[in-house]
Amino acid sequence: MSSNPEITLHHLNASRSERIFWILEELSLPYNVQVHLRTPSRSAPPSLLKISPTGKAPALILDGKVITESAYIIYKLLSLPSVQSNKTELDIQVEQTDDDIFWSHYAEGSMMNLFQASAIVQATSAAYVNGMVVGQLEEGDKEAVKGYSGFVASKYLGPQVQGTIDFAEAAINKTQHGWFSGTDKPGSGDFMMFFAINSLLAGTRAGAFNVGEGLKGWYKRVLDRPAAQRALQKIKEEEEKAKSKM
Ligand SMILES: N[C@@H](CCC(=O)N[C@@H](CS)C(=O)NCC(=O)O)C(=O)O
Numbered sequence: 020m021s022s023n024p025e026i027t028l029h030h031l032n033a034s035r036s037e038r039i040f041w042i043l044e045e046l047s048l049p050y051n052v053q054v055h056l057r058t059p060s061r062s063a064p065p066s067l068l069k070i071s072p073t074g075k076a077p078a079l080i081l082d083g084k085v086i087t088e089s090a091y092i093i094y095k096l097l098s099l100p101s102v103q104s105n106k107t108e109l110d111i112q113v114e115q116t117d118d119d120i121f122w123s124h125y126a127e128g129s130m131m132n133l134f135q136a137s138a139i140v141q142a143t144s145a146a147y148v149n150g151m152v153v154g155q156l157e158e159g160d161k162e163a164v165k166g167y168s169g170f171v172a173s174k175y176l177g178p179q180v181q182g183t184i185d186f187a188e189a190a191i192n193k194t195q196h197g198w199f200s201g202t203d204k205p206g207s208g209d210f211m212m213f214f215a216i217n218s219l220l221a222g223t224r225a226g227a228f229n230v231g232e233g234l235k236g237w238y239k240r241v242l243d244r245p246a247a248q249r250a251l252q253k254i255k256e257e258e259e260k261a262k263s264k265m
Pocket of ligand 1 (some may be wrong): 033034035036061063074075076077087088089090127166212
């Protein structure tokens, strides 16, 4: 019987680390959590850069070694000897399918890429208009910044973001079991898609885009799982604990 590794998850609030909470709970692996709270500009605080070479979340310390990139973290967790030797007992897709690999790439390379660009345009233009970048602006300059960022958000990035959601919606509707893994259990593709869909239905992007019944059904299937419920509860408790210490 292989023993469990020593795990610490470095989590940034409202971040991709949500994916890692979910998989850790599905795997029933014991883990410690270290929360890093976003600065007022929504960036990661310097404490995260001390841990992660990229300064981004999630970062996982696995038996003393720091690993980053959520898809890689998920792959390393699924490859653990204690997980591999127990794979028939687990209610998740441990061996990655072709679909898992596709959706893992899609989640970061297509969806989050555009989601993030959109969030950056909104946050930076608001900061610019509010005088936080080059000081107070003339009314005409404010209108020009708002006009340009509004154009980028609504005519350029917005439709592309919606396109990525519609593509995922069509794909999930074609699956036999309603999981991105293509099997009857959620796999790495599902863990990776969780952050984007959670943000669209319950997070910072709620109500901003059209999400169809297929993705809503997938989200409900995720939330019906005790492991996902434990993950969301743990995120809440850990973030509250960290905020109370500030
Ligand atoms: N491709 C990376 C992306 C990591 C990433 O961009 N994380 C964001 C949170 S969702 C972050 O740490 N942002 C804080 C910052 O850039 O200051 C992954 O999947 O882990």
